[in-house]
Amino acid sequence: MEIKVMKRVLDRNQDKAEQIRALLKENHVRMYNLISSPGAGKTTLLEQTCRHLGPDYGVGIIEGDVYTDRDARRLQSYGFPIVLINTEGGCHLDSNSISGALQEFNLQNLRLLFVENVGNLVCPSHFDLGETSKIAVVSTSEGDDKPIKYPMLFRDARAVVLNKMDLLEYTDFDYNHFISDLRQVNPTVPLFETSSTKGQGLEGWFHWLEQEMKEQMNK
Ligand SMILES: Nc1nc2c(ncn2[C@@H]2O[C@H](COP(=O)(O)OP(=O)(O)OP(=O)(O)O)[C@@H](O)[C@H]2O)c(=O)[nH]1
Ligand SMILES: [Mg+2]
Numbered sequence: 001m002e003i004k005v006m007k008r009v010l011d012r013n014q015d016k017a018e019q020i021r022a023l024l025k026e027n028h029v030r031m032y033n034l035i036s037s038p039g040a041g042k043t044t045l046l047e048q049t050c051r052h053l054g055p056d057y058g059v060g061i062i063e064g065d066v067y068t069d070r071d072a073r074r075l076q077s078y079g080f081p082i083v084l085i086n087t088e089g090g091c092h093l094d095s096n097s098i099s100g101a102l103q104e105f106n107l108q109n110l111r112l113l114f115v116e117n118v119g120n121l122v123c124p125s126h127f128d129l130g131e132t133s134k135i136a137v138v139s140t141s142e143g144d145d146k147p148i149k150y151p152m153l154f155r156d157a158r159a160v161v162l163n164k165m166d167l168l169e170y171t172d173f174d175y176n177h178f179i180s181d182l183r184q185v186n187p188t189v190p191l192f193e194t195s196s197t198k199g200q201g202l203e204g205w206f207h208w209l210e211q212e213m214k215e216q217m218n219k
Helices: 002-026 042-053 070-076 095-102 151-156 165-170 175-185 202-217
Strands: 030-035 059-065 082-086 112-116 133-139 159-163 191-193
Touching: 002 030, 002 095, 030 042, 030 202, 042 059, 042 070, 042 112, 042 159, 042 202, 059 070, 059 095, 070 082, 082 095, 133 151, 151 175, 159 202, 191 202
Parallel strands: 030 112, 030 133, 059 082, 059 112, 133 159, 159 191
Antiparallel strands: none
16 A cells, blocks of 8 residues: 555656656756765855856756755855755655746756755655756765665766765775775766865866756757
8 A cells, every 4th residue: 555655656756757857958957966965065066066157157056955044045155046945854855846946947047957955865866856867976974885775876877976085084985895886886977086175176077067068058
């Protein structure tokens, strides 16, 4: 019985996600769904990315947070439209809430929409938001075993950011182990090794994003 209920929830979510994907495509907007465990550095990465792209790039942000507006406030100063979704205890965003949030944007002014999902490596991976791509963010202080323990996200991700590289030497994170597990789960996904607080290693991420946007223009 419970399984049937869950299937209905996921089916409904999937239908709405497909509608969102079509709407975004029609408006030439790419939507990136950032997923990580709490504190891996999603907001910090977004701060750096917003700073790099500048206010005229056509960026929008949907900030998913359980209760607070703290991350949305951190991102406010970059001058991009931000819509906050408080899940009130929910461990992930769903396509219905994204659909509501999209009505707050003028899609014709947007090229790139970032979604910061709720900090969680499991639930957000199961809910398609209609995104163009999922981005997995993981950090060295979480341990090197995440790709194998949470393969769904790493399998689906179009890019992986390994953040907090500045802390590598203070942890027991085994870099080779991480790479070998990641490649087992996803042999080809681009990997960016960054320190978002120190601003290191971000050029590759920025370059990849810009290439993605160029691809969009050529479509
Ligand atoms: N040393 C170090 N700290 C970082 C780095 N990136 C983020 N942090 C710190 O890690 C903490 C969490 O970063 P956030 O960007 O808020 O992480 P988040 O993934 O948005 O967290 P939630 O929204 O709670 O899931 C903050 O204190 C950041 O300053 C990094 O590359 N190196
Ligand atoms: Mg955050």
